[in-house]
Amino acid sequence: MSDIDALNIPKLSLPRIVIVGGGFGGVALAKKLSKKKEVQVVLLDKNNYHTFQPLLYQVSTGGLEPDSIAYPIRKILQDYSNFYFRLAEVQQVKSESKVIVTNIGQLTYDYLVIAAGSTTNFFGNTEIELNGMAMKTIPQSLNLRSLILENFEQALLTDDLHERDALMNFVIVGGGPTGVELAGALAEIKKGILPKDYPDLDTRRAQINLVQSGDRILKGMSDNASKKAEDFLESLGVNIWKNTRVTTYDGKTALTKTELKFEAATLVWAAGVKGVPIAGLDAKEILAGGNRLKVNEFNQVMGHDRIFAIGDIACMQTDATPQGHPMMAQPAIQQGRNLGENLLRLVRDEAMEPFVYKDKGSMATVGRNKAVVDLKNYKFQGVFAWFVWMFIHLFFLIGFRNRVVVFVNWVYNYVRFDREARLIIRPYQRDYSLFKNQKTL
């Protein structure tokens, strides 16, 4: 077997479409293509599962088990023909020879689609990257879950009130939907769970700080939604710091540009994401802001007829979207579906149709009975919005079992005011020597 065939995928007479990434965009595209028998589809992902990222914060806060928001990619596509999945990390694209290099070997393609999503953007601040927590993957969410619980266990071991407070305090950087949802969930835990789990700690002293660089939270949503989300968070006891930028964090103290100081053992960075360019497709000219690949209206990567990009990694700059589409699930899904049609048109020698984004609106939940929803013609907040938020998330979750499990968990958590997945299954290694004068676990 030559090195090029290392992935052991049969060479058919059909055009081979290789998709990098089984996220929202990659899965939508693979489903569209694999229904037809006109192409061979190869999907590569470094994980063997699809992650439903909008619910990661519930894993971090013990509301859901990780397996209810993950789904095996092979199972999603097992009934489709001419479809092949390989567990592989793509490392390089050699566009002249139409070959991609992965950690398990090389593979040729006729058409290549990059749907590799994005990663947390620390904007070059390595100190925060080292000491803060990201929440972009399931392992990161589990790390955060462990760290939060370990900090409370550790808080029990110190007699120093200052250190104890720091171990119970949180700083969440970024007032987008992720930061807002996480802050709300932590506030509910503080109110309903911590006093029962840690009766010998004064958990009322725990501070949840949401820090936002701009002048309002949820800046991608309407003013009303921002204002209401702020009211909801404040009613739950979250401290909101607007026009505030965190500049340093050493694992214990966060400092801001406006000279505020937070003593907190947990800092979650939810202030932005960026693309991860793959070698060979990383020339400056084809990268837009945030390392996203510049694509035309057919999702073709600038200067490459046979290479496409969709979802978070793609930046389609139009008059209506000078910064590209929002890095959210809907654009990724819609681009995946549109590109599926277009690739079939291409192999049939038909003209491609440009991508047009249908904005279905946006939403965020703050907690029990508290959510904000902005639809095109209708904006609402409160209990009804919360039900809409739950219904939409259940609808888009992949897998019948996952929907049932998440639904049952939510009903249980609602009725019992509880979140029972607060488990340290895989301890997170934290350097507690930063917190002096205390015993270590």
Ligand SMILES: Cc1cc2nc3c(=O)[nH]c(=O)nc-3n(C[C@H](O)[C@H](O)[C@H](O)COP(=O)(O)OP(=O)(O)OC[C@H]3O[C@@H](n4cnc5c(N)ncnc54)[C@H](O)[C@@H]3O)c2cc1C
């Ligand atoms: C905490 C959080 C909450 C969010 N909440 C919402 C929300 O409420 N609503 C909303 O619309 N959006 C939300 N988003 C954003 C949304 O999840 C993303 O916009 C969406 O996942 C983008 O889809 P994608 O297909 O481009 O990439 P992804 O879904 O990220 O998938 C990328 C895939 O590529 C794989 N991959 C990456 N690099 C490689 C490589 N080199 N080789 C092989 N495989 C690779 C990854 O393993 C992954 O499976 C949230 C994101 C986060 C992190």
